[in-house]
Amino acid sequence: MEEIAIYLFYDIRDDGLRMRVAEACKDYGLARIQFSGFHGALDRNMREELFLKISDILGDNAGRVLLLPVCEKDMKGRMEILNERHDDGGGDALAEG
């Protein structure tokens, strides 16, 4: 099944749940691009499986999750700033989870 690029962003207050969601994203081969944002390529089955897993982790606890498939055209249209952190040795804040 065709893999397409996805972005996944979440806003989860509970530290333990947030770390478990991050682990799930990594388990599916996604790469961390922000503190609470991941990027990668997944086919439809894997997208649905990951989303279901995250839904299970979160349960009815407070949180927001967005999983967004992105076509090639939209990927080309994205704009990004990636400024390294000068104050802590570079990107350590992304090491959580």
Add this chain to the structure above:
Amino acid sequence: MEEIAIYLFYDIRDDGLRMRVAEACKDYGLARIQFSGFHGALDRNMREELFLKISDILGDNAGRVLLLPVCEKDMKGRMEILNERHDDGGGDALAEG
């Protein structure tokens, strides 16, 4: 010029800069959907203007910003969880900025 849906997510450590970026997003009519995530519709000129404004605010300070245009097909393919916060009266954590 045609407006299309966009998502904008950022990861900015400095509280003041982060709040200024949030204000810029609101000034361009975007709606807050996560603590550091906005959604709305902007044409190409407005997207570039907002992105330039955010670049100016951030300067060379540490931070990551992603502005993603999203076509109708991808919008339809998105998956979301929007669990209300039961612990603080509902969504107060989104009131920052």
